[in-house]
Amino acid sequence: MDNIQQLLNQYGLILTNYELNSEMVALMPSALRDHITMANVTINNEELVLIDTDDDLNDDRFIQLIKLLKNVPMSILFITDHLSADTQLLLTQNKFGFISENGMYLPSLAKPKTVVPTMQLISLSKNQHIIIIALLYWKLLHDDTSNTFHIKVRQLAELLGITPMTISRTLTTFVDAGWLTTSGYTRNYSFAIPEGYDLNTWMQAILRLLPSPVQKTLYLPTEAINAVQNKRMAGVTALSKFTLVPSTKLVSWAMPNKAITTALTSVKVDQFMATLQPKKYVAVEAWKFDPQIFSQLLPANYQITVDPISLYLTLHNTNDRQVAEQLNNLLNQLVKAKQS
Structure with missing residues (x-):
């Protein structure tokens, strides 16, 4: 539950009730049962069914799950790492909410208030200085327009000649300072620009904190x-x-x-x-x-x-x-x- 709350907090969503619904899971086909967790929750004072899916639930099974839930008389919110374009379209057509690396869609909830986090000034080591500039370049030149960074720690390490352990520690430092955010629920921890910033405003905020090399x-x-x-x-x-x-x-x-x-x-x-x-x-x-x-x-x-x-x-x-x-x-x- 703590990981779910941490994730929801990034979107201004407050979880006040979380009760596992194993009976509903038991009604699902065996091919789906092992890849989902269902819970009755209250988010921002609204009752929903929250469905957390794992990485092994493929698109076909995901679509099967959506079709099975079409007639459930409660609002549904999916938490998932990845969504194909077809799956995302099917979710929105059925007015099912989702939070994923692709973004979020919350039709049953009042639009959350976005609070732009304050970035702390930190004393940067040489490697930390290099890593944050490299992330800026990755977003500017190589990544898509989402707030998520689609680059692995090992890939970044190969580009910069810095050990993966050092990069992982640095990313954690940036999260603690409010420079980045992390989903906290994926196995590999997906890092992103903090909610409330787009690429331009995030870049300008970072540049104000960086010293001359x-x-x-x-x-x-x-x-x-x-x-x-x-x-x-x-x-x-x-x-x-x-x-x-x-x-x-x-x-x-x-x-x-x-x-x-x-x-x-x-x-x-x-x-x-x-x-x-x-x-x-x-x-x-x-x-x-x-x-x-x-x-x-x-x-x-x-x-x-x-x-x-x-x-x-x-x-x-x-x-x-x-x-x-x-x-x-x-x-x-x-x-x-x-x-x-």
């Missing part, structure tokens, strides 16, 4: 970093590749902090000297993580610069009005890249 900026002779492989264009240099902002004379690069060797720091100069002779020097941002880590998640035209979300985070506090305006268009262009 830049830990420090050094000014180095151009020839000193020519041999460095894992670097990407950064700052306004990168922004100029995708927007109307003109590039600065002093080129900016980003590289992971661990790539800043003693040999590099020994030849650094102050910012004033670098700006006086911009052809001789470059600005080098030492990043918390490798700027190339999101390569597999991004279109080919974003491979020469740092990723757009991290670039936004490095520049959004600028006092330059033109830069600020073009940053607002940067992520919109990323979404359009998916559609082209």
Whole structure:
């Protein structure tokens, strides 16, 4: 019952009574009996029959179940992980409610009040920082338009080179902080954008909580970093590749902090000297993580610069009005890249 209540709470639904109905289950064919749980419940002061189905109930059996329940004189609410298009259509035609990864349909209940949860500010480790940005890219570029993330922990681990255990712990941390929500009733725990947010408002809320990945900026002779492989264009240099902002004379690069060797720091100069002779020097941002880590998640035209979300985070506090305006268009262009 606790898992059911946790799930319903995400949709503003309050469960005040839960009584298993084994007699009703016993009336079902044996092929259905082992895959469903039925209970008489009260949700938001309305009485319903709640039917919880497991993963092994296939579409044909689900449709058989719906047809058997057509004449039950009570409102029915299904809780299920997955629904095919045909099954979902049949449920709505019979005005049966459902909550699943496909969304929800609650014809017999008053529309629940949506309370937008408050996201907590948390101190992000390097891996946590990487994982939340990767989830943003997955939703922006690779996933469907639902709030659920259709990506497995192991798949995310392979893309990022981070252990599945670390990713699982991180996702739990994000749920505790209100950044994500989880169904709590599936075997694999389906993670989603919290109820009350769409993709755009969720992304904006997350971006307000994320710090810049830049830990420090050094000014180095151009020839000193020519041999460095894992670097990407950064700052306004990168922004100029995708927007109307003109590039600065002093080129900016980003590289992971661990790539800043003693040999590099020994030849650094102050910012004033670098700006006086911009052809001789470059600005080098030492990043918390490798700027190339999101390569597999991004279109080919974003491979020469740092990723757009991290670039936004490095520049959004600028006092330059033109830069600020073009940053607002940067992520919109990323979404359009998916559609082209």
